[in-house]
Amino acid sequence: MIVDAPVQHAFSRDGATAVSGFAGPPKVVARDVNVYYGEKQALKDVNVDIPDKGVMAFIGPSGCGKSTFLRCINRMNDTIPSCRVEGKITIDGRDIYDRALDVVQLRARVGMVFQKPNPFPKSVFENVAYGPRIHGLANTKSELADIVTVSLQRAGLLEEVKDRLNDPGTGLSGGQQQRLCIARAIAVEPEIILMDEPCSALDPIATAKIEELIDELKADYTIVIVTHNMQQAARVSQRTAFFHLGNLVEEAPTGVIFNNPKDKRTQDYITGRFG
């Protein structure tokens, strides 16, 4: 398997190495996270640090718990009645499962992009403007329009849709819809963007565009991406975590995972022996 991930982005656990490309303390820290759906345990004692301003990829076979873990970071799992989360997840040192923390504010800080593009069945403008509007980020109409334009531009969509801001967002192509969803997510200026297999419903060209976008966004945001596509993980991420049967098997700089994995399971998976 050919992996062209930049190995120089290696990042050590203590977060002090200069060669890693992103220094400073980790953005998200998970300790002993266990997740249960009713009786079934979906995640077992997951410990991971997600570095600030960079891309971290979660890979693993279907049903291994990587999406579940991703949804723990913005507490999206709260919407599933049978789901129970144990352990501790902190963002900037603050426990996000703290009772005093407002989950809505958390989600404003932790944006999410879903597997299937899911724009609101409203205009392109309204799709992007919705978040800023409910959070009161714009005081005037022109401020709001400004936010929308900038967000669309950063999502690389402005050129394509600037003449049809009032057309329904659902009328765009799949790739455009997904970039619209990214624009919608970044319009509220989150610190972290979670991406749950954002390209699995897209063709290779649209996928390439999204990957390009992720590459640009990583300067300003902490991005966590779940993907089934290992080349994608290798291309876009600096660190990769491999999940298997609810366990976080191995977490290391992307180059290490793909070129020199420590665990036999990781090796089997990335060489396509199972999964």
Place this chain on the structure above:
Amino acid sequence: MTDAVTSPVRARTMRRFDPSSSAAEARVRRRYRAEWRFRLYGLVALAVTTLFLAVLIADILSRGLPAFWQHSVVLDVPVKAEEIDPDNKRTELVREAEQLRAARRSWIGRWFLGPNEADRAPDPLQPLRAADYFGLARQALYDAFPGVEGRLERRKLQGLLSTGAGDPLRDRVAADIGLIGKAVRAPLRLSANADLYMKGEGTPFERRTGLGVATPSSTTGEITILTSANDFADYLVRIKVELSLRAKALRAEADRLERRAGAEQADRIKDLRADADALQARVDQVRGEETLDAQMPSLLVAVNGGLVKIEKLSDSQVSGRVILPLASTAEAQSGAWQIVTYVTPEGNRRTSDMEVAFLERLKAEGRIEKSFNWLFFASGDSREPELAGIRGALVGTALTLLVTLALCLPIGVLAAIYLEEFAPKNRMTDIIEININNLAAVPSIVFGLLGLAVFLNFFGLPRSAPLVGGLVLALLVLPTIIIASRAALKAVPPSIKEAALGVGASHQQAVFHHVLPLAMPGIMTGTIIGMAHALGETAPLLMIGMVAFIVDVPGSLTSAATVLPVQVYLWSDLPEPAFKAKTAAAIMVLLVFLFIMNGLAIYLRKKFERRW
């Protein structure tokens, strides 16, 4: 496990499919036949359904359409000043009315400030309105038949007019006092029976020109007409045939009784035989007068511009009563007079010979006018079929449904949202859910009983009121709306809600900004279907007294009212044949409203339908 790896996967009994074998061919043929049969069953089922529907609609249309038309007799009615305004005060009254009108508040003013002195004051034109306009109309009709002066004839003439025949005239005079003292050309509404006759529920005619020279003995009263030919001979034969048939029927009846009851009915049998013998004697009698009765077709002679109803006849001479007076007793030459037969016997008709004669005369003079029956939509219920309308029921329905909608749309939608989106999933919500589903299947009369016990007896709300009807129907429709709304909410893909939550919307914001608007078409469809259900509901409203005979159009939520389906039910119970048509017409109006509502629901569904 290990066996499966080592031994062949195919079981020993497994055979390879052979498409050319006769068994396979037979199977294919059987499959084709089964498919063909299934399609046939489907087609037959569809045909039967269509047939039933077509018969139903055709039946309702054929019965109901005539009720939308009404016949009137157009006459010049002299509006006599001494009848309407004996004190000659009309100019003052009108001035007073105008002053009062100027002093009245507009409806907005009345709404906010209540009625003032002028609003409460009686109508100054009331003395003009109180006059006997029906009397004027009746007199005009009498005048149209000069020479018809007998008490019986006059009563029959009066019976042709509806008791409300003078009402439009009253309104016209009240609006324009200049009409007083003039002859006003006005259509006078015919009574229900006369109207039915004009709509074809009368009798076929036969006309034959007289061959001999007819000589009437007088112009009015009981007269005799002689003819020089045997013009009436074959009518006499017909009557005798009729009589002998009747005698035969009587004898058959007597024989039947004798076999069945024997001695117990001896007296009755004797009477029957005596009657039969009497009839037979009349048949056997050669050359004599024969008497006509109401069980035989009516015979009339039209001669010298008049009409005579024959009571007795022989070959060349008849005697009878003059209905329309003759111009003279001059001899009518061959071909100048006619023998008219009303084929349906008088006893089998609702219009007597006299009324038929009057109506036919009016028709021949071109005075009968057919017009759209606006009164059907403009008046409340009435005991007179020709005056009865559905305005009261329509307004009652509108008020009732308004209450229903105002209650069950917000309550139903909010309950659905709470249950679907916010309620904790536990035993309690399960029980509530099951009960809501069960409530949707509860017979509607039970809701009526509930309304009677709770709203009327406990809360003491007024009976027959649209308010209570609306409350009861809201209870009835609520489960339907909750179920439909929940289904609509459930149909919105969770990805939309997740998207909203993902950008930091609260659960409530996600539901109200995104899920609810997308579910709205489905909710609207469910609500409209529910309202259509409520519109057609009768049973629960019977229990709360909306089944009363109410003439006034309801003016408020608490005034006595009835609704369309109950009006249908009320009219269907009445014996007058004219109400049968009214019933069908009211059903048509009801169906039109149902079609409109369902059409709206389908339109909404089609227009806002989304595929995800």
